[in-house]
Amino acid sequence: MTKHDIFQPTTLKKLEKQFADWEANELAESLERRGESKDEFRTEAGIAIKRVYTPLDIADIPPEDIGLPGQYPFTRGPYPTMYRARPWTIRQVSGYGNAEDTNARYKYLIAAGQTGISTDFDMPTLMGYDSDHPMAFGEVGREGVAIDTLDDMEALFDGIDLNVISASLTINPTAFIIYAMWVSAAKKRGYDPQRLMGTIQADILKEYVAQKEWIFPVRPSVRLVRDTILYSAEHTKRFNPISISGYHISEVGGNAVHEVAFTIAFAISYIEECQKLGMSVDEFAPRLSFFYVCQADFFEEIAKFRAARRVYAKVIKERFGAELAESMRMRMHVQTAAMTLTKPQYRINLMRTAVQALAAVLGGAQSMHTNGFDEAFTIPTAEAMKLAIRTQQILAEETNVTSIVDPLGGSYAVEALTSEFEAKVFEMLNQIDDLGGAIKAVEAGWMQRICADTAYEYELRKARGERTVIGVNKYVEEDEEPADFAPHPYDEGTLERQLARLNRVRAERDTASVQAILERMKVIATDEKQNLLPVTMEAVEAKATLGEICDALRSVWGVYREEPIF
Amino acid sequence: MKNDAAPIRVMMTKLGLDGHDRGVKIVARVLRDAGIDVIYAGLHRSPEEVVTAAIQEDVDVLGVSLLSGAHMPLFGKVLDLLREKNALHITVVGGGLMPDEDVAKLKEMGVADIMRQDSTPEQIVATIRRVVAERSDA
Numbered sequence: 085m086t087k088h089d090i091f092q093p094t095t096l097k098k099l100e101k102q103f104a105d106w107e108a109n110e111l112a113e114s115l116e117r118r119g120e121s122k123d124e125f126r127t128e129a130g131i132a133i134k135r136v137y138t139p140l141d142i143a144d145i146p147p148e149d150i151g152l153p154g155q156y157p158f159t160r161g162p163y164p165t166m167y168r169a170r171p172w173t174i175r176q177v178s179g180y181g182n183a184e185d186t187n188a189r190y191k192y193l194i195a196a197g198q199t200g201i202s203t204d205f206d207m208p209t210l211m212g213y214d215s216d217h218p219m220a221f222g223e224v225g226r227e228g229v230a231i232d233t234l235d236d237m238e239a240l241f242d243g244i245d246l247n248v249i250s251a252s253l254t255i256n257p258t259a260f261i262i263y264a265m266w267v268s269a270a271k272k273r274g275y276d277p278q279r280l281m282g283t284i285q286a287d288i289l290k291e292y293v294a295q296k297e298w299i300f301p302v303r304p305s306v307r308l309v310r311d312t313i314l315y316s317a318e319h320t321k322r323f324n325p326i327s328i329s330g331y332h333i334s335e336v337g338g339n340a341v342h343e344v345a346f347t348i349a350f351a352i353s354y355i356e357e358c359q360k361l362g363m364s365v366d367e368f369a370p371r372l373s374f375f376y377v378c379q380a381d382f383f384e385e386i387a388k389f390r391a392a393r394r395v396y397a398k399v400i401k402e403r404f405g406a407e408l409a410e411s412m413r414m415r416m417h418v419q420t421a422a423m424t425l426t427k428p429q430y431r432i433n434l435m436r437t438a439v440q441a442l443a444a445v446l447g448g449a450q451s452m453h454t455n456g457f458d459e460a461f462t463i464p465t466a467e468a469m470k471l472a473i474r475t476q477q478i479l480a481e482e483t484n485v486t487s488i489v490d491p492l493g494g495s496y497a498v499e500a501l502t503s504e505f506e507a508k509v510f511e512m513l514n515q516i517d518d519l520g521g522a523i524k525a526v527e528a529g530w531m532q533r534i535c536a537d538t539a540y541e542y543e544l545r546k547a548r549g550e551r552t553v554i555g556v557n558k559y560v561e562e563d564e565e566p567a568d569f570a571p572h573p574y575d576e577g578t579l580e581r582q583l584a585r586l587n588r589v590r591a592e593r594d595t596a597s598v599q600a601i602l603e604r605m606k607v608i609a610t611d612e613k614q615n616l617l618p619v620t621m622e623a624v625e626a627k628a629t630l631g632e633i634c635d636a637l638r639s640v641w642g643v644y645r646e647e648p649i650f
Numbered sequence: 651m652k653n654d655a656a657p658i659r660v661m662m663t664k665l666g667l668d669g670h671d672r673g674v675k676i677v678a679r680v681l682r683d684a685g686i687d688v689i690y691a692g693l694h695r696s697p698e699e700v701v702t703a704a705i706q707e708d709v710d711v712l713g714v715s716l717l718s719g720a721h722m723p724l725f726g727k728v729l730d731l732l733r734e735k736n737a738l739h740i741t742v743v744g745g746g747l748m749p750d751e752d753v754a755k756l757k758e759m760g761v762a763d764i765m766r767q768d769s770t771p772e773q774i775v776a777t778i779r780r781v782v783a784e785r786s787d788a
Contacts, residue, residue: 207667207718211694219696222723223667296669296693336672426768460767461749462719536675543676547770556768571749574719648692650675650682 090139099140111135127384129339131504137496145503149394153489155409157397159390159502160490161448162413167486173451174476175417176469177254179204179229181578182585183239186229189466190244196470197477200451201244202252204228204463205262212258212299212638214631215582225578227463232582232629233589237265238272246270250281252327252417252451257299259286260308261630264620267320283324283373283417286312289350289522293531294332296646299634302527304641307612310357315617317368325368326354327417329375335423337539338531340384341505344392345512346531347374348399349522352513355404356521361613365404369411378444379421380436386492387501389416389447394502395509418449427460428555428564438475445479446492452476461571532649586629593627601626602636609640658782659687659709663700665728668718669693673745673767677713677774684775697727705737710782712740717747721756729760741781745769 089095125133134141151157154164163169176198178189190201206228208220214232215224224230231237241251255262263284267277288305291297298305309326316325328351330343338346351372358368376392378385397412406412420440425433434457441454454472456464464472480486492498519525526532545551552558605619623633662678664671671693682688691703704712712732716724725744732738744756745765753764762781765774 207720211667213667219667219694221666221727222720223718226719291669296671297667427766428768460747462747536679539672540676540679543680543771547772553768557770566750646693648675648690650678650690 091143096140096143099138103138103140127340127501128379128381129341129384129505129508131384131501131508134497134500137500139496141496141500142503145499149503150493150499156401156412158393158413160493162393162415162450164489166448166489167445167480168489171480171486172445172449172476173200173250174198174473174480175200175202175252175451175453176472177202177204177252177419177453178464178469179206179254180227180463180572181225181229181575182581183229183231183236183242185225185575185578187240187242187244189469192466193469193473194244194249196473198473200250200252202453203240203254205253205255206230207297209258209262209630210255210297212631212634214629215579215586217631224582226574230578230582231262231265232586232631233627234265234268234624235585235589235627237262237269241266241269246273246275246280246282250283252283252285254285256285256288256291256295256297257305257308258630258634259284259288260312260617260620261624261633263312263316263325264617264624265630268621268625277320279322280320281322283327284312285327285329285375287326287329287350287375289353289526290329290332290346292526292644292646293346293535294336294338298644300637300641301644302523304609304637305644306353306357306523308616309354310361311615311617313354313358313368313372314361314363315615317363317371321371324371324373324415327373327375328354331375331377331419333531333535334377334379334421337535337537337542339538340379340381340388341508341512342531342534342538343376344388344395344505345509345516346522347376348392348396348509349513349516349525351396352399352403353522359404365400365406366408366411369400369404369406370408370413374414374416376416376418376449377421378418378440378447378449380424380440382439382443383498383501384505385440385443386447387498387505389418389444389449390490390493390498390502391505391509392416393448395506395513399513415450416448417451417453418444418447419453420444420455422455422459424553425455425457425460426553426555427567429559429561430457430460430567432554433457433460434471434475437472438478441475441479442483442485445485448490458567458569458571461567463572465569465572467569529647529649536649589627590629598623598626598628598632602628602632605633605636606640609637657685657687658711658778659689659707660711660713660778661689661691661700661704661707661709662713662715663691663695663703664693664715665695665697665700665724666716666718666720667694668716668720670717670746671715673717674713674715677715677745677765680771680774681778683771686775686778697724697731701728701731701735701737704740705735709740710785711743711778713743713745713778715745719747721746721748722752725756725761726759739785741785743777743781 153161207223330347396414400412456468
């Protein structure tokens with residue numbers, strides 16, 4: 085047996101010749117008989133796709149860039165054994181009505197085999213209004229759970245063992261308050277905060293670009309993120325105080341490169357803010373976590389996850405001089421792409437989601453939410469969520485894809501795409517540096533403009549039929565029957581029940597001491613160097629409402645108003 | 651009566667706390683590219699703000715985008731306010747994510763049409779021109 089090293093210069097030379105011959109003969113003949121369906125093939129992010137990839141395409145990639153799983157730069161996965169040790173966490177986001185309603189849904193999902201919890205909050209909670217505020221009209225408990233006070237938080241996690249199941253809290257401008265309420269509720273139940281597992285989204289910069297949930301201007305909002313990261317590093321060491329999120333950037337129109345570049349640019353800004361207070365990157369970076377979409381473009385998405393890990397590791401090591409491997413290791417939650425789901429022929433959303441979920445697994449996700457088939461109608465039903473969990477269980481337990489770590493590592497195509505993707509992300513990070521960093525870019529609307537333009541181009545491609553959306557611009561069924569399931573209903577009694585508890589809490593607490601704490605909070609808010617989390621903990625424990633805490637800070641910092649870009 | 655030569659004026663809005671603005675911005679841009687006068691009022695507006703602005707701007711159509719699920723109460727409030735302020739000559743068109751039965755109810759309540767998430771640019775422009783023409787004929 086002779087050993088053939090396919091990357092030997094002599095072998096590559098031979099391969100080059102073989103490739104040229106193939107192009108001149110087999111390929112040329114084939115193209116003559118029948119041309120290809122398009123003149124050029126590209127990924128959704130516009131990366132040119134070759135017809136076929138060979139060792140020639142990856143010969144120039146430094147072997148250490150590919151590396152091994154659990155090893156810098158983590159291209160092949162954050163851990164050495166990945167799903168052989170345990171599969172990703174099945175973490176379906178849910179939330180509606182009062183805390184009791186959502187608590188019941190959690191228990192249903194856990195019974196169906198969910199292994200993590202994730203909470204969606206209603207719009208007033210996300211935006212810093214109590215349930216009785218005029219801006220909360222029609223929204224209480226509508227598309228998430230309503231949380232006004234610590235009592236709501238206690239009811240939300242009632243009977244759920246926080247040592248066994250980790251909780252993710254999907255909230256941003258009011259994240260610091262929800263974090264304080266969650267830690268307080270856990271402490272009251274006797275949990276050691278240093279052992280609590282969980283994640284809070286708290287990624288405010290992407291809100292100005294994508295999801296559009298905000299309260300305060302950009303700078304004080306970033307300070308709240310910094311305060312949460314630093315407080316958590318000291319008091320809840322196993323908790324992830326941020327989940328830097330590309331998902332929303334994709335949903336609002338950004339492509340895969342924008343998604344990764346913006347999240348890493350945001351991470352850079354948060355790290356810089358934390359460092360200004362004298363923290364070293366290794367003190368908090370191990371607990372920074374990420375959240376990405378898994379879109380429909382299968383191989384681009386897999387390359388995206390691999391490239392994101394590599395870029396992040398290099399940035400943390402080279403730019404910030406981190407020394408701990410844990411600081412450089414990107415961990416990610418992934419959600420399949422709600423934007424790809426359609427109302428026409430809605431059942432096919434199950435298949436779309438399953439394929440996207442497979443790409444997330446092949447890309448090495450740590451936890452996952454698979455969307456419900458009915459999400460083009462409203463928030464999902466319990467049945468839809470069970471099917472979504474089953475989709476993940478099929479991948480985890482029936483397909484055997486979990487047995488090989490990074491099974492596409494070494495694929496000529498996937499490695500080449502990963503490296504091209506990495507280069508594009510670095511190019512964009514350089515552009516953001518030239519603009520003065522992510523915070524300035526957000527304030528200037530630079531990312532907002534990119535997302536709006538990309539969304540518009542996508543819509544035009546869809547209208548021209550260049551981007552197929554089955555059921556919408558292809559294989560359309562004109563005489564489709566109306567949906568034969570009942571979408572998730574809204575319980576009209578939600579508001580009344582919510583106000584009953586809010587009013588009881590307000591009546592029972594010591595309001596004078598709440599006011600005193602809030603006054604102190606306002607003073608601390610004026611000093612940029614201080615951390616607002618200790619006083620926030622005090623406020624929620626004294627039963628200040630979420631709206632009152634936000635009002636106190638609104639009175640100091642004012643509110644954000646967007647310059648609409650379209 | 652709408653003078654045929656004058657361009658149609660549309661105000662696009664997001665009501666309440668819903669921040670999903672991908673759709674509303676695409677619609678605004680599609681209409682603008684079709685030669686329609688478009689004002690985008692931005693995010694997080696209350697029904698009162700939106701109705702007052704629509705009257706001040708003397709628009710033909712008030713486009714309201716909602717993906718928060720709060721469409722029934724919020725559209726109800728907008729229509730009530732238009733009625734109160736004697737401004738029912740402004741046609742309300744909705745858009746976003748809503749169940750079919752709610753779409754039927756909204757039309758009964760007085761919303762001229764609802765653009766679905768899969769409307770094409772051509773359909774969007776045609777819908778606006780049609781509802782304005784229908785109102786002028788009435």
